Amino acid sequence: MSSASGPENGNRAEQTPSRRQNLWRADLVCPAGSPPIRGGAVLTRGGRIEAVGPEAEVRPKGPPVPDRNFGRAVLVPGLVNTHTHLELSGFEAARAPMAEWIVALVRETRGWPPPLFLSSSRLGAIASFGSGVTCVGDISASGHSRVILSFMEMRGVVFSEVLGLAPAEADSIVRQRLPSADGVFETGGETGGGAEFLRDGVSPHAPYTTSIPLYRLALEEARGRTWPSATHLAESPEEVRFLKDGGGAFAEMHKALESAVNGFDPPGCSPVRYLADAGVLEDIDLAVHCNQTDEEDWELLTRAGAAVCLCPRSTAYFGHPFADAAGMRRAGLRLCLGTDSRASSPSLSLLDEAAALWEADPGLTADALLEICTVNGAGALGFADEGVGRLTSGGVADFAVIAPPPGAAEVALADIFRPGAIVRTTVSGGIVRFDRGD
């Protein structure tokens, strides 16, 4: 327990965890999944939310509690960046077609020593908290980002990435690359709650790099350990081409990287259909990108129970056609949002990602967009039961406070997705992780 950062009565809410109550107020509080509250407040104790509602109803009777009023700002659940690669946050890639970009990325990071992955991951975690993100779906090829995320108490799933197109190598890849099932996360943070924050997952990379036997083995491991799973799927026209006849830019990429591809047999169908027919789609929790998909694919994804994570700015970076997000919504797919890595995205800001999605799908309401940025991602990562992605009594005290750009006195939720909106404060587990001050 902290010795408190302010006087006991009626002053600023505490910056460090406390068993005492704290009151956080803003002109607009948006719980996600229930209506916005003008003049709202969130009452927390330790790492949990005790109450959310209009200030008059939430403020405890009796002695005053530490209190922080953000004024003209919107308080929302901590944002969930459902797909990123934080260990690549320090990598600046030259813009190139995707297949060439992958070759450059692999050649560069092959030589990275562990400390470089660690510092790169740390950059990503810092940028995430600074962007209002409190929960991530992090893909790790090196295995090093989990050390940083655990230490910094970033909530989320670290998906260990496996790939290899030669079926004969599937078994040895799974044995080498997946962490041991009884691995326990250590935490260097203040609450001693690292294991509660961070969980393991498995990510077979993508159909153009990963054999079906490797998908099967990796997903079998995930099921056995009750770990969530994610895969990149139908990201680019090059992927569609490679699955059609084994040719195109990705064939060149495999040649340049001298990847073992013996035994790969192009299925001649869509990437989604390929995984569905092989019986592995039903074990995928999170399908990332899904840009090159149609109604038939959406039906398969829905039947498989997979959520879809869109990454509009990474898609724009590569110049790929973006998913029909409006069509997916109408088809009933559960959509969430990710920035992908800094190597293909201008920032790790989920709000900027949301602005790009809104431009692509103007029919979205601000409420639906907030759910895509929060509760949908939390559900896809398996954190819904703890109340991640929502502001709800009994749930985790994870939230972000965003100052809208200058304008009308009365703030609206839509303002946080507009250029010039600024993340002022990020709290997770009841602890301030990022703060610009008042």
Ligand SMILES: [Zn+2]
């Ligand atoms: Zn990715």
